[in-house]
Amino acid sequence: MYSKIALASVLFQAARGQQVGTNTPETHPALTWETCTAPGSCTSNNGKVVLDSNWRWVHSAAAGSYTNCYTGNTWDATLCPDDVTCAANCALDGADYTGTYGVTATGNSLKLNFVTGTNVGSRNYLMKDDSNYEILYMLNQEFTFDVDVSNLGCGLNGALYLVSMAADGGLSATNKAGAAYGTGYCDSQCPRDLKFIGGKANVEGWTPESNSANSGTGNNGACCAEMDIWEANSISAAYTPHAGPASLTICDGDACGGTYSSNRYAGDTDPDGCDFNSYRQGDTTFYGPGMTVDTTKVFTVVTQFLTDDGTADGNLNEIKRFYVQDGTVIPNSESTIPGITGNSVNTDYCQNQPTVFNDTPSFENKGGFASMTAGLKAGMVLVLSLWDDYADSMLWLDSDDPATGDPTVPGIARGTCATTSGVPSDVESSQASAYVTYSNIKVGPINSTFAAPATKRSVLGAAAGRPQRRAVL
Template sequence: MIGIVLIQTVFGIGVGTQQSESHPSLSWQQCSKGGSCTSVSGSIVLDSNWRWTHIPDGTTNCYDGNEWSSDLCPDPTTCSNNCVLEGADYSGTYGISTSGSSAKLGFVTKGSYSTNIGSRVYLLGDESHYKIFDLKNKEFTFTVDDSNLECGLNGALYFVAMDEDGGASRFTLAKPGAKYGTGYCDAQCPHDIKFINGEANVQDWKPSDNDDNAGTGHYGACCTEMDIWEANKYATAYTPHICTENGEYRCEGKSCGDSSDDRYGGVCDKDGCDFNSWRLGNQSFWGPGLIIDTGKPVTVVTQFVTKDGTDSGALSEIRRKYVQGGKTIENTVVKISGIDEVDSITDEFCNQQKQAFGDTNDFEKKGGLSGLGKAFDYGVVLVLSLWDDHDVNMLWLDSVYPTNPAGKAGADRGPCATSSGDPKEVEDKYASASVTFSDIKFGPIDSTY
């Protein structure tokens, strides 16, 4: 084993000098009442989890494959002091490209030194801060092309309650901050995050047995999540998930809700309250050649309605509309026994859906839509991603899940086979897959489409 001198003068993870960090530009539009929209010059940044992590003055890896260096990373603080996050070659290494108001995320990218799978990027407000949104009494619109996403893939656009600066001001060790994509969290309290609060997540690290690039550590990174869009060309859903802690929260043990016994005892509602048209009784709405033809781009409009119609009011409803071929298409109406014939997410819809499907109502327990609104008050960050699922093959989105439902209502979520979505097969067969997000607009309700 090569002896490596531990460096003790960095005092937190640093940034590398092997590759300059140049954020790809991405414009979006800020709209005002009446539909007048102004272009905003923005950019995106790659999540730190995807970045090369190595020693400051060389190329020795701190993290290689799905394991930490035992020499450089014997404990969280030492590891952070010994390592840097490198700049990103967005197109060459990660398959990410932008043009004007459009961002394309590739699935499998074979670079000079490694093969990259998927990506996760954030919209920046400036070079060192994420763009913060408060969605209450507002409307968020974008156009998406899912025509190249098969079963088992998920082109996702969503919001999470991350720190605006990626945790740089809250945590001494989190120096790279938003400029290098730090601070990620979501309602699943992911344990695969390599650096949480600036500390390497090396404690109890277990390399994945089916993912050559990932593993899990002792801690998870939790925060409220609003899934505006999770989709491939066969299935789609939008889903709010609420956490009881404001902003990013580092969990451990029961507070993470990891095991089946603790799932509903953690700080986050992992199930959420989803609106999936197929699951809710309409199997002719979303797909190739259907009412919304996924062979073509579609514009997706999401409205966050407050009880009193003001920006400070309590969140009471999440509405969805689509625009394709010059026509505005209303969301589907629920056709499931025990649920009212509605076309939006409300607390009443969520309560009825949980009861009709026999699911635990953690959404209500964690605060319902008013709880989601409190996270919006804190501020949320826009995330774009493309991924495959090494846990359950994305069956929860596009197939039957659980796979042996014994007639369980709500298990049928999409048309994909229960044998589909295996990451090894997906990564081999659909390596050229991609998703394109474009024409992001934000403003008052009915101002962006």
């Protein structure tokens, strides 16, 4: 939701390099997923995954040279005196997915280890083929997957989400790596920690982070719409639309807004989003170990993107959530906060939440559901990641945020984790063996991706702006 810091090892920090290295062959792990037309009627797709370029080794592109272009959290001044020269001088290399990054794909399952050697976490994308990301069109569709978060404690985030990236990763004359090497990332935080953006390096104005030996920020940021289908650990979970441009927009300095700028709301994107976190919405016994959704066991997450006319040409006006565990369909929890009703993200919910919680209405201010409609209609790329948070220690997900806030004030408490938890150095030491597993990814029309007992199905009445009734689980 707030920050997606790309933290990797000293020798394997990199990003959108112009050239392609040959030291390590790039072999994308195979990952199958399904498209469905009705429950039990699904077709398997032979997809792949690719590691984001910000985790990769970037080195001199000169023949026979493997001098690092980026070491620790600083650039080589000779190879990278400016953005354009750096992109021309540096090559992005292939990845040892399991050995170096802890990324293992088996059939329809993707396991992401947290600490592997000196590498921490990873960000990966679903691919259509070896040169292109899979583009998902989710209006009037549902997205379903199984997840195991039992090994994710406080301060960790196993995140599965959609962003408005280009299918080819921004392949161009100045970016010869493209999607094959995980380039082109953007999100609603307009991240400025990316080493290369738009085919150029981000070296100009680069400032190493004081609390991270591997990260820094440059002048430029990469902005676009973001749909957080799933951000979670074993303690708390949230799903959150973030308004923004339907394709990569490059921003400059503090005008970017988001996590990396002094003015969080200065940019064109919505950094906060309209989140549904059951704990934050008042139900403190719904999600967690031994609770209604028992996070000690695998469960299925169903997210439905409903439109005002029940077609893919309509306008997004509601995002619904269901869970399935041990053969039982579990509706999302109801908000118990006075002034915020319901168990889904819709226009009324997103207008009422910032008022009641005394938050900035950034989702509405940056375009709200109209913006998300444009992003989903243009198609978005699926991201599968595991990360810890150098900006806010993940308190926004699983603790009190701000840490000095009164947890009895609506909107402050988001989970049971202590406000002292989530410090990356502690998390990386105490939870080094943590992992998340995503599996059984399915996409299809509403109510097509899972079997549900007929008694569990219901019909939603016409919501504001919805001219017809439609069957939804």
